[in-house]
Amino acid sequence: MFEKVALIGIGLIGSSIARAIKEKNLADHIAISTRSQKTLDRAKELGLGDSYNIDPTEVVRDADLVIICAPVGAYEAIGKQIAPHLKTGAILSDVGSVKEHVVKALEPHVPDGVHFIPGHPIAGTENSGPEAGFASLFDGKWCILTPIEGTDQDALHRLRDLWVAFGSDVEILDAKHHDMVLAITSHVPHLIAYNIVGTADHLESVTKSEVIKFSAGGFRDFTRIAASDPEMWRDVFLTNREAVMEMLGRFSEDLSMLQRAVRFGDGEMLEELFTRTRNIRRSIIDAGQETDVPDFGRHVSAVEDESGA
Amino acid sequence: MFEKVALIGIGLIGSSIARAIKEKNLADHIAISTRSQKTLDRAKELGLGDSYNIDPTEVVRDADLVIICAPVGAYEAIGKQIAPHLKTGAILSDVGSVKEHVVKALEPHVPDGVHFIPGHPIAGTENSGPEAGFASLFDGKWCILTPIEGTDQDALHRLRDLWVAFGSDVEILDAKHHDMVLAITSHVPHLIAYNIVGTADHLESVTKSEVIKFSAGGFRDFTRIAASDPEMWRDVFLTNREAVMEMLGRFSEDLSMLQRAVRFGDGEMLEELFTRTRNIRRSIIDAGQETDVPDFGRHVSAVEDESGA
Ligand SMILES: NC(=O)c1ccc[n+]([C@@H]2O[C@H](COP(=O)([O-])OP(=O)(O)OC[C@H]3O[C@@H](n4cnc5c(N)ncnc54)[C@H](OP(=O)(O)O)[C@@H]3O)[C@@H](O)[C@H]2O)c1
Ligand SMILES: NC(=O)c1ccc[n+]([C@@H]2O[C@H](COP(=O)([O-])OP(=O)(O)OC[C@H]3O[C@@H](n4cnc5c(N)ncnc54)[C@H](OP(=O)(O)O)[C@@H]3O)[C@@H](O)[C@H]2O)c1
CATH class of the missing domain: 1.10.3660.10 (6-phosphogluconate dehydrogenase C-terminal like domain)
Structure with missing residues (x-):
């Protein structure tokens, strides 16, 4: 489905995405970055991805899908940092629980030719960290996508299909x-x-x-x-x-x-x-x-x- | 453990008590009363007791333990009605979620020689009615007893032992x-x-x-x-x-x-x-x-x- 998926942040949601992608064989390569070396090492021990790098600019390189899975307060800095390294034609998405702020924080940095499509799976548990995730977390749950005006329909469909493959129902809503x-x-x-x-x-x-x-x-x-x-x-x-x-x-x-x-x-x-x-x-x-x-x-x-x- | 237990009200809590008593063989006879004929018939169909009567004065006759399992607003009327029919030496208890009011509503009616010991199992589900109960509801849960001053210690121990037999830990607290x-x-x-x-x-x-x-x-x-x-x-x-x-x-x-x-x-x-x-x-x-x-x-x-x- 995708060649290389980059995940930035590998807690409950990021690690559940990694597990679901692996289990359903939805990408050739999963590249993982996170804030701390400790969590990155843990992700590696758990075998969540195919490559690991503390530097997010490295993992997004050549990725055709990048999903930010960090707390939304970290988005702006992450966006600024990775933007120049995003591949033309790539999809940039996220899983943040808030959407209008995410659009404001990320959109200004998204380079031309990159498809920015915010997302939010309505699924979770009270636990956090890379151990907390599981592949079936999104199964039977809703995932909301809040595309901005003029979003490429092909890219939107590709992202939607990924969530459908996770077992989710997808709904399109306005961010506000x-x-x-x-x-x-x-x-x-x-x-x-x-x-x-x-x-x-x-x-x-x-x-x-x-x-x-x-x-x-x-x-x-x-x-x-x-x-x-x-x-x-x-x-x-x-x-x-x-x-x-x-x-x-x-x-x-x-x-x-x-x-x-x-x-x-x-x-x-x-x-x-x-x-x-x-x-x-x-x-x-x-x-x-x-x-x-x-x-x-x-x-x-x-x-x-x-x-x- | 008891010869005859009378239950007044046979919803979630009453029917769980009936099931637990049956399963653990803690009484020779369970007599059931409730407000509506419909619920009484349902209790009979479910085989929750040994005898059934819409008239609470009938079921408390000869009972050595009476447990009121109705909403607390109904207690005063129930208390007045059954009081003259309670056997000397019997224990009168309840499961109501509120205790000071229960003491006020029942105590004035309790005849001499009857041991009045209010109780409250800290266990429940969001479901109600006689179908909702199950024998293990109280297992591993707390049951609070709020005996009034001068309560007979033998009676208190007998009631405590019943809850312990249900699998509960028993705590004694002041009603207020x-x-x-x-x-x-x-x-x-x-x-x-x-x-x-x-x-x-x-x-x-x-x-x-x-x-x-x-x-x-x-x-x-x-x-x-x-x-x-x-x-x-x-x-x-x-x-x-x-x-x-x-x-x-x-x-x-x-x-x-x-x-x-x-x-x-x-x-x-x-x-x-x-x-x-x-x-x-x-x-x-x-x-x-x-x-x-x-x-x-x-x-x-x-x-x-x-x-x-
Ligand atoms: N939990 C839920 O129920 C739920 C449901 C739907 C959506 N969400 C959204 O999903 C996102 C992640 O939540 P979560 O539950 O997965 O949280 P989590 O288990 O606490 O994981 C957060 C991850 O983000 C990383 N991180 C934090 N700051 C970062 C930064 N500046 N750069 C890179 N990575 C950073 C953390 O890294 P370190 O461990 O290395 O510090 C950790 O790997 C949030 O935006 C949240 O709103 C959560
Ligand atoms: N649910 C909980 O989580 C929970 C936990 C601990 C304690 N409690 C306490 O347990 C008591 C019973 O609650 P429940 O959850 O078992 O409720 P429930 O499932 O709704 O059952 C209530 C029962 O009381 C009967 N009843 C109502 N008014 C009556 C009256 N005037 N005379 C005789 N019976 C009457 C009902 O009879 P009909 O069906 O015939 O009308 C029904 O059998 C309450 O005092 C509550 O505070 C509840």
Whole structure:
């Protein structure tokens, strides 16, 4: 499918792409670069690629596809550095969780003849680093591409086909709209998960060991989300500020209403909301974006554990 | 262990208790009552008990252990109704998610010679009804008992031993403190999960189908929590108002700080919080309250699904 794919950044997402490409034989050569020698060595030990270089300008040379898989705050510097070394006709893409900022940070540096097509797979786990990835991460998940005006259709199709080969469904969205959708489906949920875990961490009336001990009542599931990579998420909030602020404003307004309902004992309002939210989950399961396996009891995981899987 | 156990309410928790008692042979007879004939018939079809009666006064007759497994808002009426029919020496317990209110609602009705010991298993799933239960739900989970002053130690030990037989670790807490701990580890997390799902449901800038489609970025995990039983959760918020309001106040204060950090681009503050919250998750895994299986990608569930489990 591609001759040489260059990956810059080889954490959860980069290493999952490398594994998926290898497993499905979608490129002749995978070249890997990352920030630290330590991670580069680890990637080599794991056999994720065919060549490794700490210098990104070296790995992009002759690559017909370059995918930036680093936190979005690092994009501008990476873009500036690699731009002069990109091959004419190459596709430059990425996987960043924010898209308008990525266009602003990269587009000015992209040389003529290079096809710049931003992307974002809606798939992930709370783990990070090169060990965390797996080839099936994108299988059955959506990948959003946010091509800019005048994007070469051939290049777009080639990139789309790669994600389809990973098992993803591909959706084309405007970058600004992407950022709004992700603010509510991902960024604000992460922010409030981080927030409640932070709140629980510095209470005086309840000890930390009690929080940990009795976390199975719901809190645990927030800590899972709040265990995601700090650097990646810092960059998401720094670069999608406007949409996050807007959605957070809506969330806070609604929370004030709910707080009033609790204060004044408005059981009807509470039950109405709790019934409505139940239906949304049903829709998500019906849309194939979730399994129906009950998970609070974690008995599925437990069974897996016991069987040694 | 017991001669006759009476269960009033046979949803997720009640039916899990019935299944655990049967599986481990912990009582000679399980008598079941619930609000609706429909659920009672379903419990019978599922073979959850040995006798069934819509009238709770009938099932508690001669029972040496009665466990109320209904939403806490129904407790007072149930307590009044069954009290005159409780056997001397019997233990009256429950599983309600709130404890101070339960003591207030039940204690005045408990006849002399009956041992009233409130309880709360910290285990559950987002599903409800008699089909949702399973015998291993309490295995490896905590169960909190909140005995009132002067509780008979023999009775307390008998009840504790039952939960231990279910596989639970038992902790004794003061009812008021229980409500504070659960407000932060369970009630407020549920409230904010319900809230964000509600917010997403009535946006104009992002369609409901987009929210559903791209829910795998984090939102999905909130819908799981926000799919819990509306009646049960309504009652929790109506009966643990004070502690919920206090913890919600703390949450909102912290969220305002976080909002400022986003607005002013304070990356250091964000990264510091995101790093701190990561450590709490580590502690929860170390405490055995969570498995280390990455779950956002839901590949564990997917594997289970494929194997037909
Ligand atoms: N995690 C998710 O759920 C998810 C989902 C969709 C998209 N994304 C996006 O995917 C991207 C990567 O996230 P991830 O989850 O894979 O993070 P990760 O596991 O933390 O990996 C990040 C990788 O980027 C490298 N890196 C950091 N700064 C760099 C720089 N200046 N130059 C080159 N490499 C650099 C890191 O290198 P060192 O280890 O060498 O420092 C590491 O290999 C982010 O933009 C994120 O927004 C994440
Ligand atoms: N779900 C959890 O995660 C969880 C965890 C720990 C503790 N709890 C506590 O466990 C209790 C039960 O919750 P659940 O999850 O098992 O709920 P559920 O699955 O919705 O079941 C509730 C049961 O209570 C019955 N019921 C309702 N009102 C009643 C009344 N007035 N008299 C007799 N029975 C009545 C229902 O009967 P019908 O179907 O006949 O109407 C149903 O059988 C609640 O107090 C809850 O706070 C829940």
